[in-house]
Amino acid sequence: MPGTSEALLAGLDPEQREVAVAARGPVCVLAGAGTGKTRAITYRIAYAALSGTVDPAHVLALTFTVRAAGELRGRLRQLGVGQVRASTFHAAALRQLNYFWPRGDRRAAAAADRLQGRPGPGGGQARPGPPRRHPGALADTAAEIEWAKVIQVRPDGYTAAAAAADRSAVAGRTTWPRSTPPTRSCGGSGT
Secondary structure (H helix, E strand, O other): OOOOHHHHHOOOOHHHHHHHHOOOOOOOOOOOOOOOHHHHHHHHHHHHHHOOOOOHHHOEEEEOOHHHHHHHHHHHHHOOOOOOEEEEHHHHHHHHHHHHHHHOOHHHHHHHHHHHOOOOOOOOOOOOOOOOOOOOHHHHHHHHHHHHHHHOOOHHHHHHHHHHOOOOOHHHOOOOOOOOOOOOOOOOOOO
16 A cells, blocks of 8 residues: 555556546546556546545545446555545435435435436426335336346337336336436446
């Protein structure tokens, strides 16, 4: 475990070092499998924290897979910045919904209502709190979104894909609400 931000950079190649020292602003890392993308990203986070540029407790590292999030957490812990939260995009979004929804935040309730297919503002009152008809509906919906993401099906193709896979629609829904924007599929290595 390196003691200073400069000692941290000693084991990086020039390209990785360039990523690590770019502590502010967006950075795009395009490289093939096994070239050290995750290493460069974790060192960037650790360098920013150890140099005092960011508070590690205020950093959220997001990735696409549970495995990659676990890898990020382990590497960040080894680098001395275990306070950084590493999660998947979906887990972070679900955590925020679960936090804000019970507190009556109208935006979180409206987002959850759209996921559940219930009318929101303009089409009836969005009701805060978990759905009364099906207590596990939010978790079921999140699981279905994750399944649809994994098989790379768009919302307008969900019903057919679910029927083909012999999956029942979430909480009796057979279509996604029109307010749900279409998703785009993008390739990546999980980091």
